Amino acid sequence: MKKLISEVESSQVEVLDEFYELYAHYMVSWKDENLGKESATISKFVSFLFPHGSSSCQKLRKFVVPLQCSLNMLAGDxxxxxxxxxxxxxxxxxxxxxxxxxxxxxxxxxxxxxxxxxxxxxxxxxxxxxxxxxxxxxxxxxxxxxxxxxxxxxxxxxxxxxxxxxxxxxxxxxxxxxxxxxxxxxxxxxxxxxxxxxxxxxxxxxxxxxxxxxxxxxxxxxxxxxxxxxxxxxxxxxxxxxxxxxxxxxxxxxxxxxxxxxxxxxxxxxxxxxxxxxxxxxxxxxxxxxxxxxxxxxxxxxxxxxxxxxxxxxxxx
Ligand SMILES: C[S@@+](CC[C@H](N)C(=O)[O-])C[C@H]1O[C@@H](n2cnc3c(N)ncnc32)[C@H](O)[C@@H]1O
Missing domain, CATH: 3.40.50.150 (Vaccinia Virus protein VP39)
Incomplete structure (x- = not known):
């Protein structure tokens, strides 16, 4: 949403107020939920992409690893x-x-x-x-x-x-x-x-x-x-x-x-x-x-x- 807002603003187009409000709402609620919680976790997906096939027809083979991680880099030592x-x-x-x-x-x-x-x-x-x-x-x-x-x-x-x-x-x-x-x-x-x-x-x-x-x-x-x-x-x-x-x-x-x-x-x-x-x-x-x-x-x-x-x-x- 932030990226979209800045792109719209930079092209001199008006952003709807509702859009700003929704963005502010998400920012505040996310912070409320996670700030101060040392144990707050997020889910990440690490996708390893393997090139294969000929260079003219390169397809990507994927190995996706879902991981639960902490938002706090110091959590869990x-x-x-x-x-x-x-x-x-x-x-x-x-x-x-x-x-x-x-x-x-x-x-x-x-x-x-x-x-x-x-x-x-x-x-x-x-x-x-x-x-x-x-x-x-x-x-x-x-x-x-x-x-x-x-x-x-x-x-x-x-x-x-x-x-x-x-x-x-x-x-x-x-x-x-x-x-x-x-x-x-x-x-x-x-x-x-x-x-x-x-x-x-x-x-x-x-x-x-x-x-x-x-x-x-x-x-x-x-x-x-x-x-x-x-x-x-x-x-x-x-x-x-x-x-x-x-x-x-x-x-x-x-x-x-x-x-x-x-x-x-x-x-x-x-x-x-x-x-x-x-x-x-x-x-x-x-x-x-x-x-x-x-x-x-x-x-x-x-x-x-x-x-x-x-x-x-x-x-x-
Ligand atoms: C910087 S993290 C690296 C974690 C992981 N290897 C990685 O690269 O994502 C260091 C890891 O070493 C573990 N560690 C630090 N001191 C340790 C100790 N004295 N005995 C056993 N594990 C220790 C921490 O709990 C932590 O998981």
């Missing part, structure tokens, strides 16, 4: 709104599904759950989403439901999964400060993900501790295992390069898990602090932003500045 790095990781997953499919994926600081929804889409072996904030976790579960994914809480989770469970995503309360070593070791993920989780200097040592446990090489006694839904069988001493069509970037299928961490570097001191802690740990970090570029699947989202995001891999040294 920042976890109830969508941050740009989760859009970026989602584009990465949908651009290079072979990196993630048939792998055991674990996300830290999952927020609204968008990354997990994209992981479920590319048929990972399993997806575990985690967050330290209980209200974020509750909102994430709503979003999994909105996307037809069955949410398994950690209490009812079983390590063995069947093909019927492939659309199941596990959600767990996992504050980095208190997550125990044995609890983390039990997940033994192939891939760890994190979007916009490098921002609070106080939490960073705890985050790096969590990552270093999750990224430990798998025990040799579990030397072979298969991923449900795939023919893939791995040996502990065996590594394969899998070309994912990603312009030279090769994801290593090995027993050493890898973390993909996307981040907007808002404060360089905080980021350098993170690098310092990683340096002192048993992890190595590599900036792969220029090597592994996702497709632009959100071309209509002008507020999403992809160039501000860096993508890192972390591995056990």
């Amino acid at each position: 920042t976890g109830c709104s969508i941050w740009p790095s989760s859009l970026y990781l989602s584009e990465l997953i949908l651009s290079f599904p072979d990196i993630f499919s048939t792998r055991k994926c674990f996300e830290v600081g999952s927020g609204v759950g968008l990354v997990g929804i994209c992981l479920a889409r590319v048929k990972t072996s399993s997806v575990v989403l985690s967050d330290g904030d209980p209200s974020t976790l509750a909102n994430m579960k709503v979003n999994l439901g909105l996307n037809g994914l069955c949410c398994l809480s950690s209490a009812t989770a079983t390590p063995e999964r069947t093909k019927e469970d492939l659309q199941t995503v596990e959600c767990m309360h996992l504050p980095w400060e208190s997550a125990s070593e044995s609890e983390l070791e039990a997940f033994a993920p192939d891939i760890v993900l994190g979007a916009d989780v490098i921002y609070d200097p106080v939490c960073l040592p705890h985050l790096v501790r969590v990552l270093s446990i999750l990224l430990r090489p798998k025990q040799t006694h579990s030397s072979t295992h298969s991923f449900p839904g795939s023919e893939h069988v791995e040996d502990a001493n065996h590594t394969n390069d899998v070309d994912n069509g990603s312009h030279g970037y090769k994801a290593r299928v090995s027993e050493c898990p890898v973390a993909y961490i996307a981040s907007v570097i808002r404060n360089i001191d905080t980021f350098n602090h993170f690098l310092g802690i990683v340096e002192q740990s048993n992890l190595s970090i590599c900036d792969i932003t220029d090597e592994l570029k996702p497709m632009n699947l959100l071309p209509y989202m002008y507020s999403y500045n992809r160039s501000s995001i860096r993508l890192f891999t972390l591995k056990f040294k």
Whole structure:
């Protein structure tokens, strides 16, 4: 309505008073309903648009993700709104599904759950989403439901999964400060993900501790295992390069898990602090932003500045 009013005004045409009144009414009632309510939520639809077909006859294939988010960016310890790095990781997953499919994926600081929804889409072996904030976790579960994914809480989770469970995503309360070593070791993920989780200097040592446990090489006694839904069988001493069509970037299928961490570097001191802690740990970090570029699947989202995001891999040294 605002846009229409300004367009009509700029073309020197008179706007009906009723139209101004209706606009004012909506503005005031919306504010009354939502102002001061920390928990006020809105529904968003993130539509990933895949170009396909020949250039003369390009049609768009869509993957639409409905999400419940908060109007307040700080709600749920920042976890109830969508941050740009989760859009970026989602584009990465949908651009290079072979990196993630048939792998055991674990996300830290999952927020609204968008990354997990994209992981479920590319048929990972399993997806575990985690967050330290209980209200974020509750909102994430709503979003999994909105996307037809069955949410398994950690209490009812079983390590063995069947093909019927492939659309199941596990959600767990996992504050980095208190997550125990044995609890983390039990997940033994192939891939760890994190979007916009490098921002609070106080939490960073705890985050790096969590990552270093999750990224430990798998025990040799579990030397072979298969991923449900795939023919893939791995040996502990065996590594394969899998070309994912990603312009030279090769994801290593090995027993050493890898973390993909996307981040907007808002404060360089905080980021350098993170690098310092990683340096002192048993992890190595590599900036792969220029090597592994996702497709632009959100071309209509002008507020999403992809160039501000860096993508890192972390591995056990
Ligand atoms: C900026 S938000 C990013 C959310 C989501 N990954 C995204 O990109 O949209 C940071 C997330 O990390 C979670 N988080 C922050 N500190 C944490 C901690 N100490 N333990 C576990 N999760 C934490 C927050 O609850 C929040 O969901």
